[in-house]
Amino acid sequence: MPGAIRARSQIRGRQTSGRAGGSLSPVETEFVSFFVGAARALKLPKSLGEIYGLLFASGGPRGFDEIVTTLRISRGSASQGLRVLRGFGAVRTTYVAGDRRDHYVAETELRKLVTGLLEETIAPQLAAGTERLDRLEGALRAEPVARRRASAHAILQGRLEKLRAWERITRETLPMLGRLLGA
């Protein structure tokens, strides 16, 4: 941990809530820990939890460098983590006058977080699923009549229909989730 860089960051770094990117207070640590747990629960990378936790606890904007040094994660992790978080709207960049570096703040509206996450992770998978269902239907019809045992074929047909029903329900239900959380 090169002291030179640290010193520099303390001179130039914005003193968000009065402290430079040095270390976490016990309470802040507890916040980060909470979100690390949440990340685990959602099977997201731990770094996402750390970063979001820090920003959540900060209130104000934090610079890229602050994130790296206070969480002691690599620049690579921070960069990639922030990209994902921005990707589903959990984090926004903020303009800070007189500092050309990027600054980030946490989005704290639950509805936005959830819908963003769903949109980003479930939705594409759902689309891929639909595609697979089409392939499945194709395979079912392409099955040579010779190899068809009437009963087996009927079962498979029924299962396919069930999958289609699942898909429909899911597609209808997901948006409602967003509305529920909006309350």
Add this chain to the structure above:
Amino acid sequence: MPGAIRARSQIRGRQTSGRAGGSLSPVETEFVSFFVGAARALKLPKSLGEIYGLLFASGGPRGFDEIVTTLRISRGSASQGLRVLRGFGAVRTTYVAGDRRDHYVAETELRKLVTGLLEETIAPQLAAGTERLDRLEGALRAEPVARRRASAHAILQGRLEKLRAWERITRETLPMLGRLLGA
């Protein structure tokens, strides 16, 4: 692949939909592939998708051994995978007269699957989260007044309240999800 065992299984094994635990038809393969994809999407082990896919496509009950040989997975995987699937109600054991071995069928009601999964995975995490919130509150109150900077303390306090609100909403909303899917 020991022929001896295979032969035996064909003699003794129940001929579900007319076929022993040999190999998957193209259509069945497509079903399994679908559920493997779904497992990936939900970040569950691939083996869960394989097993459930096979049972889903089969309609009728399948023996432990059939699962192992047709999917070509280890007994360990099959055993553990089936336990998890049973754990959240995606799979049930069925009695098959004249065969002492275990037989399994897939639960195909979407509502049960989803609620089972939620119950098993989210619920405990939610509980853990609540516990962490209490710790967090403790840490916040324990913070020595000397180290408190009024503004920072206020922010953290506000954030904690926000987390509590999130928790409440989540706790209220999850059960509704089950009801929505019941339609």
Add this chain to the structure above:
DNA sequence: CATTTCGTTCATTTTGAATTGAACGAAACC
């Protein structure tokens, strides 16, 4: 225009989870 500062990218390393398979206990079988 040369130099410094930022943040990203990507090949490598690390870490954690899933899978395997040998060893085992329990139940059925003769």
Add this chain to the structure above:
DNA sequence: GGTTTCGTTCAATTCAAAATGAACGAAATG
């Protein structure tokens, strides 16, 4: 009661995803 057949368990292995950090390009700076 000895033997075989099941399915589980768990230590070792394999595999995939996440983290690292050096190299890089782009933008600001002077």
